[in-house]
Amino acid sequence: MDIDTRLLRYFATVAEEGHLTRAAERLFISQPALTKQIKQLEAQLGVELFTRSRTGMSLTDAGRMLAERVPIVLEDWDIALRETRGAASRASHVLRVGFVASAANESTQKIIGSFARYRPGWRVEMRQTGWSDPTAGLADGQVDVALLRLPFPGQDALRVEVLITEPRWVGIPSTHPLAELAEIPFRQLWDEPFVATPTESGWWRDYWLATDERGGRPVKIGAIAQNPDEWLTAIANGYGVSLTPEATARFYQRPGVTYRPVTGVSSSQVGVAWAPAGDNDAVIGDFVRACLRHRTPTTVEPDTRTPREEAGSG
Template sequence: MRDRNFLHVAVGATVEKTREHTMELRDIEILLTLAEELHFGRTATRLHLSQARISQSVKSQERRIGAPLVDRVNPRAVGLTPLGIQLVTELRPAYHRIVRTIDHARLTAHGVTGVLRIGFQPGAEYEHSPAVIADFTRRNPAWQVMLRQVGFADPIAALEAGEADVVFARAPFERQQHYRVTVVATEPRWVILPVGHRLSTAPSVPFTELLDEAFVALSRETGCARAFWLAEADRGRAPVRVATEVNGIGELVAAVAHGAGIGLTAESTRLFHRDPGVVFRPVDGIGPCELVVVSRPADDRPVVADFLGACAGVNAMEITI
């Protein structure tokens, strides 16, 4: 009897010890998302969780592992420690295999034979996207569409990691030449001005009138996108004056509303990011922007080709704003 009690206690201790070192699937998702966003607030928004929940999860994993995973020197823009980078690199493929396996089993049980994973870059909202998706699902009833928001600074990272099959994004973006890009819509670039700005009541604004203005810029990590939305190619010799940097369209609108500067955006932004502190005006003298759907060149599945065809079909549709 004494031996049995001892065995019971020993096994119980082993189970408890294992639980102490167990990473829940949700905690892994939080860590992987934080590795993409490098920002607690954006990670919380993307996962529909509180920022406290994100912080609590990361600290819990650090306690289990016994070392820091996140560098918190700058609370607004965190980074990963070398150990954190190693852990994320090794976890990511395993996590996505598990998620795909569970999803496949669940969908098979409901008679669904496949899933098309569609990523959306923040700021790539488009009024015809729901119609495209509805048309796709009508013609492919055995396929389910799964939508997810991808990172703003690097929207195609989701494609590279195998987390998405296609991604809606704003061109240009880094490494664009390595992907298949289908143009969904072409829109003029407009300027966001604070209410009361000297040009806020103008029917349209010549770009030459904006050359001396302070601009709200995208972060440097967005690369060619930052240069495009500052219209650097249209400035001639006039240097750009950057007042502040932001990490997304919502932050851009908010920064302009608070008087930080002005910014360029797509015309349709005014449909999705309204703010009483700003006005949107068309700009003369600069070219348009493109909303695109991005896919891997080697992905020749008929279902992907069908979706790309549906997206290309709306390019000729009239945009009503």
């Protein structure tokens, strides 16, 4: 019997969390979709894996047996998949770099230039994903390394070096009365409808809605956007406002959208991220070293350095 590894991954997350809602947030999918996938796995195996109750999901005897073995299977498969894809890209001297929106802002081209000097003959292939995957393909091995907005779900399981720290601004319809202000206190935005990322993006969505910085005030959702173009269109059409990095005002100009600094809300960061398996990969190490050469002065220095960075400043 052949089982989709995606179903096993979903099962393992539910088994670990013991709760569908928390598992769905970790997996960046909706709870109904996750429920459907678990039922599909049970149907294929012909056994019941969970006992469902109001308090959560508890494993059956069959579920516990599967839960003991699935993590090993998934780990071996992830390693095989990552090494297979990595071997293909290495053979063609291509480094796959994921990103979601503006990558590392204006430093992106400088980073690629430094990497090219470290690795003559190599090419950086930039791969952009939608907002439903804040890891930009890093979590499932689609890319070797990524330039990402921090924080993001799954960050604790990866290696991350902070490169940029910048304030959060707000994108607002140009006709909105608040657009006349030079800067906007976040408190004045609490009752505004917001343009949000998809629910699949988990607590990354909550971060950009600043749910923890509203004094307990609930968020009003005016529209959902999958990517920057949908986001800009929703704001220009007056469906809502949205917090965004300061760099967005430079990279994403659109008629009908005005950007303003926001006070009373925390800053945003950009980091370079890679899987722990890449610690001994000299090519990934050189890319990280290139990133660190162009860290912005406002960024707080990290407590630790990558092995490649310790070897020399380049």
